[in-house]
Amino acid sequence: MQAVKIGLLGLGTVGGGTVSVLSNNAEEIARRAGRGIRISHAAAKEYNADAIEGLEQIEEITDDTFRVVDDPDIEIVVELIGGYTPALELVLKAIENGKHIVTANKALIAMHGNQIFSAAQEKGVTVAFEAAVAGGIPIIKAVRESLAANQIEWLAGIINGTGNFILTEMREKGRNFEDVLKEAQSLGYAEADSTFDIEGIDAAHKLTILGSIAFGIPLQFDKTYTEGISRIEQQDVVYAGELGYRIKHLGIAHKSDKGIEMRVHPTLIPESRLIANVNGVMNAILVKGDVVGPTLYYGAGAGSYPTASAVVADLVDVTRALTTDPENRVPHLAFQPDALVDTNVLNIEKVETAYYLRMQVIDRPGVLALITKILGDRGISIEAIIQKEPAPGLSNVHVIFLTQRIQEKNMDEAISLIEKLNCIHGNVTRIRMEMLE
Amino acid sequence: MQAVKIGLLGLGTVGGGTVSVLSNNAEEIARRAGRGIRISHAAAKEYNADAIEGLEQIEEITDDTFRVVDDPDIEIVVELIGGYTPALELVLKAIENGKHIVTANKALIAMHGNQIFSAAQEKGVTVAFEAAVAGGIPIIKAVRESLAANQIEWLAGIINGTGNFILTEMREKGRNFEDVLKEAQSLGYAEADSTFDIEGIDAAHKLTILGSIAFGIPLQFDKTYTEGISRIEQQDVVYAGELGYRIKHLGIAHKSDKGIEMRVHPTLIPESRLIANVNGVMNAILVKGDVVGPTLYYGAGAGSYPTASAVVADLVDVTRALTTDPENRVPHLAFQPDALVDTNVLNIEKVETAYYLRMQVIDRPGVLALITKILGDRGISIEAIIQKEPAPGLSNVHVIFLTQRIQEKNMDEAISLIEKLNCIHGNVTRIRMEMLE
Secondary structure (H helix, E strand, O other): OOOEEEEEEOOOHHHHHHHHHHHHOHHHHHHHHOOOEEEEEEEOOOOOHHHOOOHHHOOEEEOOHHHHHHOOOOOEEEEOOOOOOOHHHHHHHHHHOOOEEEEOOHHHHHHHHHHHHHHHHHHOOOEEOHHHOOOOOOHHHHHHHHOOOOOEEEEEEEOOHHHHHHHHHHHHHOOOHHHHHHHHHHHOOOOOOOHHHHOOHHHHHHHHHHHHHHHOOOOOHHHOEEOOOOOOOHHHHHHHHHOOEEEEEEEEEEEEOOEEEEEEEEEEEEOOOHHHHOOOOEEEEEEEEOOOEEEEEEEEOOOHHHHHHHHHHHHHHHHHOOOOOHHHOOOOOOOOHHHOOOOOEOOHHHOEEEEEEEEEEEOOOOHHHHHHHHHHHOOOOEEEEEEOOOOOOOOEEEEEEEEOOEEHHHHHHHHHHHHHOOOEEEEEEEEEEOOOO | OOOEEEEEEOOOHHHHHHHHHHHHOHHHHHHHHOOOEEEEEEEOOOOOHHHOOOHHHOOEEEOOHHHHHHOOOOOEEEEOOOOOOOHHHHHHHHHHOOOEEEEOOHHHHHHHHHHHHHHHHHHOOOEEOHHHOOOOOOHHHHHHHHOOOOOEEEEEEEOOHHHHHHHHHHHHHOOOHHHHHHHHHHHOOOOOOOHHHHOOHHHHHHHHHHHHHHHOOOOOHHHOEEOOOOOOOHHHHHHHHHOOEEEEEEEEEEEEOOEEEEEEEEEEEEOOOHHHHOOOOEEEEEEEEOOOEEEEEEEEOOOHHHHHHHHHHHHHHHHHOOOOOHHHOOOOOOOOHHHOOOOOEOOHHHOEEEEEEEEEEEOOOOHHHHHHHHHHHOOOOEEEEEEOOOOOOOOEEEEEEEEOOEEHHHHHHHHHHHHHOOOEEEEEEEEEEOOOO
């Protein structure tokens, strides 16, 4: 059988990796797919030809992206440009031309996925995006296909490698945030503008996608609560450890009677959980289904080859499904388009979690009573308190509270009142806490 | 669209779970699959009707299994009887009748899979067996589909929950093997005849399947080396811990220039590896692909609902693929049937690993020199030695060696010579060791 002809947009990190993988493992891939998968055309503004193994096998490389998208011989377009412009226009044009799409573009799917999938459905083509979430970890396929018997109750993922690298170094080596961030930038893990990683936007893009395929709701990035790790201090990592917890930057999607929670924030989790032991740049997603219980998926969440692994797996899937009736393909968001439900996504105020609170208090009698009264008045039960010895010459001491689960609104009120107390120095540090049971 | 009609063979633990899951989550499943999946007929010799939710929705329950297999309305037969007889005959008859198969029967696939897949290919039907390996963990789909871009280098799995429960209890609570085994039997984790679990036969069935789909080789259970955990002593678990290792009962498949290794045995692995922290009855499989690097899949490896989760996921997949051309379906053993390669499976003698050796020696000068000479003469380098103080009143001491990698044949020779030394008491305990890097 003739090889499938692929048009590739973008020859950067992931694009170059995809070219190399399709070339290096061509035999292995064809033995599985039953036919070859060949990039016939590629488009890129600029690229490093010497760095890409197998580039010579591409028939034509152009800087005109639309030439690839409009080529009648191409059956599948792989979009690895990233960003919104011109990626959105190119993807929509390719769909209009009846081509299937494979993309690693999490921002594009999170922001414009509903529009893209609807256009694809109309044209009877498929858009595959395994590489958009957690790089080489096959989490999209796991949730969409392997857990099809389950009502997904929640999922929690370490889905940004840079953030996990920073938190791991802070814990293992006692380093502070800024110091590790600089190293991550010099190692190439973090971009010079690290906002997307550090402030959780990248993770929120991925969580938006995971939440949709888990619960069968439309993509709605704007409703995902996003909080970064830049305010995590070394001492919080240490105190969490003393209490038997680790701080991880998690993307959490949770479904309850009240609605759906979609939130990215630093989270204390028990150190005995497997996911608490996922270190460095590695990613992992823990998914709780009502039937299967907890399952976890671990691997490299970024990088040229791991992401290319997911792109090529999608290419094999799409190649197999070329002749399938569109209605028998796996639906884009796991559920049939007419079976999506627009379940309410809760505002963070309405979310219920446990909390880690750290505050600097003046070391004098009666202070703890004032604080615990404020907490108690708002129904906040205390699970544990640690009071740290004051540093030599200082009269302020650190007090750490672990609370039981309470609605965020009540905690907001309590913290605002606590911060007004005379005996409190500075702001209260608040980190949400999940047992992941 | 009309619901797909399923014929179910077996209403035991997994069969009952499958009935309940299809009933309880019918809406969720249909929202994903685009149509209902309904068990119209079931066959079982005996079953506990009160224990199975949703049983009343089955049109007809019979004790005549062939009536289900021969029913012309049934499109997919789910075989959950287990064992070889009459499962093999039923599956082959169902295939002959043009029905697709879903099975959780690892023994059947490991022993008769080549014959079954060949019959299925001839009839243009598919045989799905996600539930046969590691229960609810979607490892078959991950390896067959998600890692299609990769040359799989090796995989290592905790694929028997009973064994992992026993080793976990021995480590965490200092209990001995027999004691924990009895508890596992009373908890229902282990069968009264625990040979399949404890001696690694169950794990070898699963490893045989994993090795085939990883490397594209025919199923060959008889070439899988199998060693159980019944000879692991409490003290070995303790000494391994002191050295920074944990003992896990692993199924390992490894491909090198020399051939393929397929082996199930107790293994020392560094405690810092994620898979070393998989405890209790949980399963996990670590897979190393050349492109994606290491990925890990974790979850419940057995039990009614987790296994049913995999059975139902297969039912959704098969339902979607009912109208697919057979050549565009995912091949049974991941590679196209004509692309399977009968790569040599190495005899355990030719396998190369590192070793943990424990021996009781008489505490007198020159003994270590004798032992290290025997090792050195066979090219075995020593990585670490610990000598334990003799117990009060005893003159024998425990000496533990960690060696570097060496061919098993050399180690066999060395151990046989060491055991002949006058200064050695009893047998040498030998546990293989893998870094899983």
